[in-house]
Amino acid sequence: MDRSFILLSILALNSFSNIVFASDPSPLQDFCVADLTSTVRFNGLPCVDPATVTADKFFFSGLSQGGNTSNPTGAAVTPVGVSQMPGLNTLGLAMARLDYELNGFFPPHYHPRGSEIHTVLEGSMEVGFVTSAPNFKLYKKVLEKGDVFVVPVGLVHYQRNVGAGKTASIATFNSQNPGNSVIPNALFGSNPDIDSDYLAKSFALDQETVQELQRLF
Structure with a gap:
């Protein structure tokens, strides 16, 4: 049998057996504090000179206060991403505070680049996600203070306040830019x-x- 045919067959079989894992690129240094003023754009943000970095680049203060929920959905997001904390750049992390008025909600949505963990700070929140074809199965749970629920990457999901008053939660992502x-x-x-x-x-x-x-x- 022709050797080139055997080699191509092995390569073809190998391509079917490989599992592809998607995630943010791993950092190649201790940190890469984002230069938010740079006009250079690639898969991430360029780094500032490490010699100029201070501890404030790894710090954010503001999650103690709820967001402005005076909108049609009665819900608000207070993000903590690279724009708010430049030290997050290349670390594959982001988070947000989510606030809900009585009956507030986030419509069905998905994050194409990150899984999401919800942790309830106060109130009562229903969260659910739907699997992909062919089953389209709904997994949902009512969370109380201190409860945690994970939504796998790329799946359509929703959150809504089902408590008797305001609800607040923290959402954490395994991507610095999970998308929405x-x-x-x-x-x-x-x-x-x-x-x-x-x-x-x-x-x-x-x-x-x-x-x-x-x-x-």
């Missing part, structure tokens, strides 16, 4: 609009309803 795609905004608020007839057929709605949703978003 909000399903209703993406589908009904895209620019330019997705064809309303196509969306009507996809959601089994009439075209007028879809057009009204596009107007709202």
